[in-house]
Amino acid sequence: MENLKRILPPLTSILAFEAAARLGSFSEAARELNVTREAVSRQIRTLEAHLGLSLFERTANGTELRSWGRRYYETISTSLGNIAVASHAVRGDTGAVTLPADPMDLPDDLPVVLIVDDAPENIRRLYEVLRGQYEVIAQTRPEEALAWLLNGGHPDLIMLDVRMTGMDGYALCRRIKTEPDLARVPVMFLTSLDSTDDETEGFAAGACDYIARPFVPAILLARLRVQIDLRQTTAALEDLLKRRGDRLERMDELLIQFRRQIDALDP
Template sequence: MDNLKRNLPPLTSLLAFEAAARLGSFSEAARELNVTREAVSRQIRALEAHLGLSLFERGANATRLQRTGRRYFETLSASLGAIARETLAVRGEAEAEATPTMPMAPVEDLPLVLVVDDLPGNIRRIYDVLRDHYEVVAQTDPMEALRWLLDGGRPDLIMLDVRMAGMDGYALCRRIRSEPGFDRVPILFLTSLDSTDDEAEGFRAGASDYIARPFVPAILLARLQVQIDLRRTTAMLEDLLQRRGDRLERAEALLRGIRDQIAGIEG
């Protein structure tokens, strides 16, 4: 029983996943559960991190179950249905009545981290460290991670392993950096490759930081926070410079207009 409890994901994550899969929409699931869409998304991502795989194909206009997700939903839905029927039988009720859903606690807006590692065990360890500080999206397939980004995923930070099947982390980093809009997103390598040559290759590929395993959780969190803060500060400075540049352009246009008016009067 203890082993079963350790392997069971949180009930709120299961409820959010079941509702989203059944209704085909995170928004509809949020309405049914009486929570925000962000809360549903966060609970499902927590479940995906627990499982070490993606359950949905997320697109700009649709959310569809992947094959593994469909299998998991069929098992979960049947199990929840059996529990509901047995509960009615125990209570001596012949017909199902509307049962209240379990509300999920509100969650704060946390930075979003994309973790790409083809070993589910590694993802679970990373998730255990990050879950109280970040929203985590986990991908075990580099190509799936790339598709998620191209379909509109906007993480605040990306963590990559180096050795992965299909596409290694260096190649994935270079591919991400080549896409418009991802040149400023912090990318960190978290890998067992700890030679100076490997680290140098990581920075040449476009990494913002390179962290070797085994890692110290507190130091990992600190280095992630440095990158998050640096990105936010850079964005604020760029916005400030842009606004000042706009004001300067308007002032120069005003001066040109005044000079033209003066020239017209003198002429």
């Protein structure tokens, strides 16, 4: 433990660096952490002194993360994310966890992906693949994921593990598909179970895709994109048909009114 204490930098300096690297600004990091910019700068200098290298390029126009600073950020952000998800599970908190965004500014209308997996390391791995392209909501308990959905949560896609404590992925998928407001949300299984019987049961439960671990990130992203594009296209067609149906209904009502007026004119 003494060796660990000597090797580890202060936690406050790590948090200050993580915020500054993620947000791209010492001032924004200070605002998020509710401290002064000078305090953030001081903590980062402490971390740099501990590491023996400069993490940021400081210029007259501001600061820019160096290449090794970027690698260090990616390492500690993953670890902090794992700690956050694990702490959420240990505390038994209810509700969904929104994992941190990518350090760059992201659009407000990113598709939302709900991940349900009782292994925090699996969630973190998926988050690293999806971040920047999707807003990720994570749940470590199937029952809490279902409660979140029933209370108004409406993701664009749901990714489920199969083997989980309590309700398994198959049961959760079947339950989701019984809800009219959720039945058309695509559900994908991502699991270590790779037998034909397991895959067949997944599709029988209502899944649109079944992917076995270990997965190839590029292929996973492609298959996920296909399902979201398909759902968005289907939703757009449904909306178009509904609007045309409403228009036809109004035309029918006008025709009935015209007929009544014509009938009233007859001697």
